[in-house]
Amino acid sequence: MKIPSSSTWPAAALLLALSSPALAADKGMAAQYQDPSSSGQVTGIGLESQDIVTVSDTMVRDILADAGVMKMERAPRIIMDAEFFKNESTQRINKNLIVDRLRIALQRASKGRLLFLSRESAAMVAAERELKRDGVTDVGTTGLTKAQAGGDFRLVGRISSLDARSAASGTVERYTQLSFELIDLESGISLWANQYELKKAGRDDAIYR
Amino acid sequence: MRRLVLAALCCCAAATGRATELDGLTRATAEARGRAVPDYLQTWIAKDREWGAQHRVLVQMAAGRVAFLRGDWDQAEALLADAQREVETIYADNPKAQAARSVFVPEASKDFKGDPYERAMLGIYLGLIDLSRGDFDNARAGFRFAQLQDTMSAAEQYQDDMALAQYLVGWSYWCEGQRSAAAEEFERARRQRPALAAPQPGDNLLLLAELGSAPIKFRSGQFGELQRMRAGPPTPLQQVAFRIEGADGASRLLPAALAEDLLFQASTRGGAAVDSIRAGKASFRQGAELLTQAGAGVSTAAFGVAAAGAYTGRDSRDIAGIGVVAGLVALAARGVASSSETLADVRYWPNLPEKIYLGTARLPAGPAQIDTGFYSFGGRPQQAIAGTLRRSPRGECALYIAQTQDWSPRFERRAAPQWPALPALKPGPGQTDLDYLLTPDIGDEGESLLDSVRQTRETKR
Numbered sequence: 062m063k064i065p066s067s068s069t070w071p072a073a074a075l076l077l078a079l080s081s082p083a084l085a086a087d088k089g090m091a092a093q094y095q096d097p098s099s100s101g102q103v104t105g106i107g108l109e110s111q112d113i114v115t116v117s118d119t120m121v122r123d124i125l126a127d128a129g130v131m132k133m134e135r136a137p138r139i140i141m142d143a144e145f146f147k148n149e150s151t152q153r154i155n156k157n158l159i160v161d162r163l164r165i166a167l168q169r170a171s172k173g174r175l176l177f178l179s180r181e182s183a184a185m186v187a188a189e190r191e192l193k194r195d196g197v198t199d200v201g202t203t204g205l206t207k208a209q210a211g212g213d214f215r216l217v218g219r220i221s222s223l224d225a226r227s228a229a230s231g232t233v234e235r236y237t238q239l240s241f242e243l244i245d246l247e248s249g250i251s252l253w254a255n256q257y258e259l260k261k262a263g264r265d266d267a268i269y270r
Numbered sequence: 271m272r273r274l275v276l277a278a279l280c281c282c283a284a285a286t287g288r289a290t291e292l293d294g295l296t297r298a299t300a301e302a303r304g305r306a307v308p309d310y311l312q313t314w315i316a317k318d319r320e321w322g323a324q325h326r327v328l329v330q331m332a333a334g335r336v337a338f339l340r341g342d343w344d345q346a347e348a349l350l351a352d353a354q355r356e357v358e359t360i361y362a363d364n365p366k367a368q369a370a371r372s373v374f375v376p377e378a379s380k381d382f383k384g385d386p387y388e389r390a391m392l393g394i395y396l397g398l399i400d401l402s403r404g405d406f407d408n409a410r411a412g413f414r415f416a417q418l419q420d421t422m423s424a425a426e427q428y429q430d431d432m433a434l435a436q437y438l439v440g441w442s443y444w445c446e447g448q449r450s451a452a453a454e455e456f457e458r459a460r461r462q463r464p465a466l467a468a469p470q471p472g473d474n475l476l477l478l479a480e481l482g483s484a485p486i487k488f489r490s491g492q493f494g495e496l497q498r499m500r501a502g503p504p505t506p507l508q509q510v511a512f513r514i515e516g517a518d519g520a521s522r523l524l525p526a527a528l529a530e531d532l533l534f535q536a537s538t539r540g541g542a543a544v545d546s547i548r549a550g551k552a553s554f555r556q557g558a559e560l561l562t563q564a565g566a567g568v569s570t571a572a573f574g575v576a577a578a579g580a581y582t583g584r585d586s587r588d589i590a591g592i593g594v595v596a597g598l599v600a601l602a603a604r605g606v607a608s609s610s611e612t613l614a615d616v617r618y619w620p621n622l623p624e625k626i627y628l629g630t631a632r633l634p635a636g637p638a639q640i641d642t643g644f645y646s647f648g649g650r651p652q653q654a655i656a657g658t659l660r661r662s663p664r665g666e667c668a669l670y671i672a673q674t675q676d677w678s679p680r681f682e683r684r685a686a687p688q689w690p691a692l693p694a695l696k697p698g699p700g701q702t703d704l705d706y707l708l709t710p711d712i713g714d715e716g717e718s719l720l721d722s723v724r725q726t727r728e729t730k731r
Contacts, residue, residue: 105358148407151414152358153351153396156407224418231543233360263360266367268380270543 106235106261107152108220116239116257117162123255125170130243130253138176139243140212141167150222150237159239160216178212214243214252231270234262289326289356289381292318292333292349299348308342324366327353328382328617331392335621339673341658343399350399354392354415357383371547373554377615387485387535388619390416390432397438401445401476402669404662410442422539431538433462434530434626441476441630444469445667465527469630474667477631479510479526479642479657481674482624485536493612495552496545499536502624506707507652507674509645509692510627516634523643525692526627531700533624551612558607565600569593623673633661633668642672643689647703651689 098114124130130137141164143156168177179186186209192198193205218241225234240256264270292315300307307315314333318326334349361367361381370380383389397412416435440455456468483502490496515521572593579586644653657672695701 105355105360107358148411151411151418153354153400153408153411153415226418226421228422263362265383266361266364266371267543267547268367268370268377269361269383 104263106233106263107150108154108237108259112237112259113158113162117159117166119257120163120241120255121166121170124167124243124253127253131171131174136174136176137213138178138210140178140180140215140246142179142181142216144180145215145217147219150220151224151235152220152222152237154220156220159220163216163241176210178210180212183209212246215246217242217244230264231267232262232264234260236260289323289330290352291326292329295330295348295352296333296345299345303344308345310336310340311345324379324381325617326381327356327384328619330356331384331388331619332621334395335619338395338399339621343402347396347399350392350396354389354396356381357389357392373551373610373612376611376613377544377548377551378613378617380615382615382617384619385487385536386419386422386539387532388622390419390435390535391532391619391622392416393419394435394438397442398478398669398671401438401442401667402660402662404445404664404666406442406446406666410439413438413442420535422542431462432530432535433459433466434628436462437466437529437628440468441667445474445662447666459529463527463529466529466628467527470632472632473630475514475631475633475670476667477512477524477526477629477640477642477670477672478529479512479627479644479672479674480623480625481505481507481510481627481644484618484620484622485533485624487536487614487616487618489614489616491552491614493552493555495548495612495614497548497614497616499533501533504704504707505624505674506646506704507644508647508695508701508704509649511643511645511689511692512629512631512670513641513643513689514631514634515639515641517636517638518634520634522631523690524629524631526629528625529628530626531624532622532626534700548612548614551610555607555610555612558603558610561603562600562607565596565598565603569597569600572596640670644674645689645692646708647701647705648694649692650705650708651691652708654689 097110099111141160143160146156146160148154148156164177167175189198190205190209193200218239221238221240223236225236226232236258237260238256238258240254242254243252244250245252292311296307296311296315311333314329314336318329318333321329330349330353334346334353337343337346337349361383364381367380369375370377384392393412393415395412397409397416400406400409400412413435417430417432417439420432420435421430436455437459440452440459443449443452443455453468456466459466460468482505485499486502488498488500490498510526512524512526513521514524570593572589576586576590576593579589638659639656640659641654641656643651644655646652653674655672655674657670659668659670661668695703697703
């Protein structure tokens with residue numbers, strides 16, 4: 062691997078390098094807590110923690126303000142996981158970061174007016190049900206049900222992006238759109254929908270272009 | 271577990287604000303699996319400690335590739351994803367980047383972020399890891415990241431011409447059952463490389479084979495200011511076929527198509543902004559050297575005239591003074607010239623392949639044995655190796671990858687005798703007959719003679 066040896070640097074360059082602020086970055090930084098909603102030190106043009114916080118907070122507020130969702134006679138059962146939340150952007154992302162935050166915030170804020178089903182846990186639940194029914198364990202304290210709960214609505218959505226790059230200036234841009242919908246699992250009707258958009262642009266130092 | 275790794279990565283990244291030290295990164299990944307950091311990564315961890323932040327992405331790329339080759343895809347993902355995050359970070363006001371533009375600071379003092387072909391391969395390998403896990407969304411994001419990097423070529427005809435990335439985007443759609451989107455991408459790939467055929471209905475196995483050595487960056491120009499690309503050590507292996515054997519013993523041979531030539535990708539970037547910085551550094555140095563020569567010339571001439579004046583009895587102190595000043599100017603210019611740093615940054619990802627071949631097939635039901643045969647230009651089998659087969663958790667698709675080992679003609683002739691020959695290639699652009707590198711076939715008589723010589727030696731011992 063071609064790695065330059067610092068011993069070959071002329072003294073002037075070495076002095077310049079030693080006096081440059083870059084050295085401060087080389088010293089490292091002790092781990093410290095940071096606000097997830099703040100713009101971090103690592104900034105690119107993709108989705109970052111502050112975007113995830115903002116987008117999930119926006120969606121939670123919108124759902125809580127939606128009479129169609131919140132004013133149902135019986136608390137609707139909602140499946141809210143990443144199964145049908147597609148990433149069609151150019152950025153690898155753990156979609157659970159968005160969906161989990163959305164679900165947990167909604168569950169806490171709705172105080173029982175919305176019920177959430179965990180399809181991720183379906184196999185685990187099925188195994189426990191079998192143990193109870195086989196008499197391996199007792200029936201617990203909350204009683205038995207005929208079957209696992211069925212869902213009324215399910216979250217679907219997608220993350221899409223449009224990238225642009227100027228060959229002349231080296232500027233890169235990314236428009237990212239996050240769309241969310243609650244789909245009625247009987248009729249297919251979309252009960253609620255919203256989207257969040259962001260666009261970021263940046264340009265690397267010319268030494269990288 | 272994967273979420274734990276990703277969470278650990280996020281924490282490390284947020285804390286340091288730059289690529290994560292290998293020690294902490296590999297330890298967090300290993301601990302998430304309840305294991306120790308594997309021994310094979312210790313060399314890279316030591317290199318990272320020695321070389322520091324400016325080479326960290328390069329070390330992550332190389333170590334990640336080693337982990338990928340060893341099938342340790344959790345470590346590979348952690349290392350390559352962290353490198354990708356650093357590559358994606360915009361270095362707008364980075365002090366090292368600013369300093370590297372100075373004529374007195376080597377370009378290689380900047381943090382390494384790689385050239386477009388190296389960044390693209392980050393996306394390809396991360397996409398393949400996601401593909402093997404059935405995470406087709408993120409796999410596609412990785413392949414699209416690669417496509418995006420490939421748009422950095424200055425010449426329009428070389429922008430977004432990475433057929434491998436296009437084909438893999440298509441394959442990720444194919445595995446999800448989105449056939450029309452897949453067909454569109456396969457067609458785009460075929461336009462770049464006509465040999466890349468779309469999968470047949472029922473195909474659920476993507477076969478990849480890598481061969482050759484990484485493209486090498488080197489310096490040229492009067493002051494080493496130009497960065498150029500050349501091929502790694504030549505290999506006579508220039509064709510690939512896959513052999514798939516099902517549980518019933520039936521086997522089929524599947525010739526592979528060349529999907530990507532990384533040397534081509536590396537060589538077709540064209541004019542970049544950094545080239546003008548390098549040219550500026552070289553121009554500065556050339557100016558300083560010219561001034562050195564001119565000053566030395568004037569100084570020598572002035573002292574000559576002054577000496578002649580002294581001999582003839584004329585007052586020549588002014589002329590001698592000019593000589594002294596010119597000499598001082600020459601010395602100063604020489605000092606400046608020798609302090610200038612014109613060498614282009616030629617750090618490169620050393621363990622990439624040169625070429626990537628692919629094919630698709632239907633994975634036989636039950637256990638399957640898949641091998642890869644590497645062939646010469648003339649179509650003779652030279653090397654046969656087993657690869658790695660990974661089925662996605664839900665069984666939609668499977669991924670098979672094989673990489674050439676160090677090429678050895680003696681080893682190969684014994685390893686691949688039963689493989690049928692392939693048609694010889696025709697010389698053309700990107701296709702050169704390198705069969706002269708192969709050891710001549712000595713035939714059965716020669717082998718018998720060699721055996722008798724070996725036996726004689728053993729007896730004497």
